[in-house]
Amino acid sequence: MLDYQAILEEIYSSLKKTEDTGEVASYIPELAKIPKDKLGIHLQLITGEDYAVGDALEKFSIQSISKVFSLSKAFQLVGNKLLTRVDVEPSGNPFNHLSLLELENGIPRNPLINSGAIVVADILLSNLKNPKEDFLNFVRELAHDDSINFNVKVAESERETGFNNYAAANLLKSFGNLQNDVDDVLDFYFHQCSIMMNCKQLTNAFFVYANKGKCLKNVLHLTPSQVKRINAIMLTCGFYDEAGEFAFEVGLPGKSGVGGGIVALLPHCFTIATWAPALNPQGNSYLGMQALEQFTTKTKLSIF
Numbered sequence: 001m002l003d004y005q006a007i008l009e010e011i012y013s014s015l016k017k018t019e020d021t022g023e024v025a026s027y028i029p030e031l032a033k034i035p036k037d038k039l040g041i042h043l044q045l046i047t048g049e050d051y052a053v054g055d056a057l058e059k060f061s062i063q064s065i066s067k068v069f070s071l072s073k074a075f076q077l078v079g080n081k082l083l084t085r086v087d088v089e090p091s092g093n094p095f096n097h098l099s100l101l102e103l104e105n106g107i108p109r110n111p112l113i114n115s116g117a118i119v120v121a122d123i124l125l126s127n128l129k130n131p132k133e134d135f136l137n138f139v140r141e142l143a144h145d146d147s148i149n150f151n152v153k154v155a156e157s158e159r160e161t162g163f164n165n166y167a168a169a170n171l172l173k174s175f176g177n178l179q180n181d182v183d184d185v186l187d188f189y190f191h192q193c194s195i196m197m198n199c200k201q202l203t204n205a206f207f208v209y210a211n212k213g214k215c216l217k218n219v220l221h222l223t224p225s226q227v228k229r230i231n232a233i234m235l236t237c238g239f240y241d242e243a244g245e246f247a248f249e250v251g252l253p254g255k256s257g258v259g260g261g262i263v264a265l266l267p268h269c270f271t272i273a274t275w276a277p278a279l280n281p282q283g284n285s286y287l288g289m290q291a292l293e294q295f296t297t298k299t300k301l302s303i304f
Contacts, residue, residue, distance in 0.1 A: 005053075007295065011053075025279060038277055062259055071230060072222055077127045087107055088111075088233055089109050119172060121186075132188060136148070142207075155194040204216055275288065
């Protein structure tokens, strides 16, 4: 039997000594205010036990981790019709690059890069009665936590500085791959990225992807087929142009966000979330990547 608490404490202790951990995401002014020395890890086993170290209960902006939730809700609503408007191939490019979008006639490479997530946001806007409220309630249901909410200051900060996202949305609109008004789609998108959660809430919300579509309370939210597809997209696209490195070093499906969070999972076994705001050059949490590599190395638990 593995001593998970001791393993997490050993990882935490070794990583807290790291001096050069990268920089916080300063291009979103609200995120630039977060101290870079934060570090939290939370592990949730399928069998119910959970373990935590550090700042695992401090909330942060989940940013692109929210794309997994929006993709899941879109699958719930429109099924595989979603795949006529967004592909499932790795981009090999940073998350905000537009070059492939123009070359490939407005069809984003996958739903986890910004342009793909903007198309998914458009689908949710067209299919939800009260889009922001309904989406937030979906995330709350997955995590079984009604305290989860948007950070309006972060959403506004993104609206004021998100010029690249405006460019992507207008390019999508020019190719006929957005049905709603650009400002309305981006308002939804900026709010979904601003959702505040902690590591424990994230492991609870991602439980559904490790448990064949059933959440912590054993309620079926997604079909096993949808979960398989979402996990595959996370493995190949969840870390943008560092997805191959994450699969190579960590060996788990997962998703990162520029707020410094990473969530990963081993089907039928566990979910794990880390938070460390300082990012590497690819926009992924430097210490989070290190923590998850150490975890799968020490436990010998990965999909490979």
